[in-house]
Amino acid sequence: GFGRRFYHRGGLKTGPMDKKLKLLVDHEEDRGFRQRYGPVPEAPEERQKSMEEVWRDIEYEMTYDHEAEEGNFEEVGEFADRYNPDQKVTIIKPYPERKRHGASCEPDGQEHSYQIVGTWSRRFPQEMFRNHDGSWIFPIVLSENRWEEFYLIQDWDMKKRIYPFQERSFKSVPTIGPHDGGYSKMWFLDGRDRMDVPEEQVGMPGDKYLVTFRWTKLKELTWEKLEGDVGDVPQGQYYVS
Template structure:
């Protein structure tokens, strides 16, 4: 705080709190002005600590932030703040078209050698969003350093995945970023608790008609620059049930992951060969632990929960995965509000007021047509 606006003395606490609110709202951590060199007596190499010297984007759209204040009179206060990015003032970034993304080089002729920890004894395995990150499946050895797996696109029309060496969660292969495209470098092996699901490959079968404007000049002495829209389509676009062949390529020390459509699925096939999705309720009454919903009919799921006193908030997730959260478009919503997802979790919930111990039956309905478009509805009733 002092490096940004100076020493506020008596108002330091409230100034820090206001700064924190704005930081959460914009999703940006302010840098420390004039910080050029750390004290050499500070050993922070083993601490999960980042000294920001410039504005830094938060890793998640919703975060917890702590604020501390120590008064001259001996009054010490610490607050935990929770909130998310206000997308009305800071719109989410547009994805970069795959054609414009920088590609890392992969040398198919090889060179160098992988360390012993990176060489499998039992083979490579794949784990992903289609199974709720719970069921690793073996990849097939195609020879010449290539290992493959056939993925069936689910009803969300996208999937995320990581790779395991020898089916071990202590040997996770992953990209260096979240939702990485094909052709990116492979990192690891790394322990799962160090990467979690924040470094994944992302197979996106949704249509992408991203447009950018290219500047062209007219011929002649009076040339005028004219913007023309260029449209990039998604080469991986596919309906639910589309098959993709995922491949891990290894040549010496070089590794990369690619995928391509295996073959077209019959029109209207809604991932019939893929695992059946499960849905879970996560609410404030039990600190957002997952409670599995019961399928009562095709596309309809229910769950009975015990509420706590006061306002109760909840979301629904697909396959118990916070990267596949289902939530209303507005915060503290009722049952008539439009629904978004499955997508990365955002700080928007359904709200129900109750007394302690009151029972609530939550019903979730989701129907998917042949184009992969889904209609969702959330209802509830007190028992």
């Protein structure tokens, strides 16, 4: 049969092809040239993902169970590689209805309690208080070192951790869980006077901060300094190594 001939690149963008490059076979085959097919269609505009979609993707990737996912595929068979006949290739395909092995961002509609686990309490879980708007709050008193680390758990279950997507995270970042993982990832409330600490967050030992956790569609954890409100300073811990 006739082979394809590529001798004019660029299409309409580079103008018509020089007549001296036309071949008799093109006329004999009645081969259509680019002009026959109208203008080049506009490329579809790429849709930007919403913040909600981005947060969902992050949580799904971080809670994905690779071992459980192995059960979502069936083996089609073992075949010789097309380009290397001595090598065998196993072909698998996903089941039509696959179980998703990542955590859902959606609340389950059940009643739950939430506890906060932080450095000021020597990482002993403390009950958060339910607010009238459905959020959960807890006041933190800044200790001698002027910074605190913490994460949340659900229903007093240490395997149901709620934590930020990266270590030493600021507030209002993608939040993961409840999930048995992320053991190095915690929120970091820094009250020290540093370049990367917002001015309104800088505090001294005894200053209070209100932590608020909300879960409507997305999980969100924030905090704010309670100006003029102070409490008993938690004692620091010191170790000799």
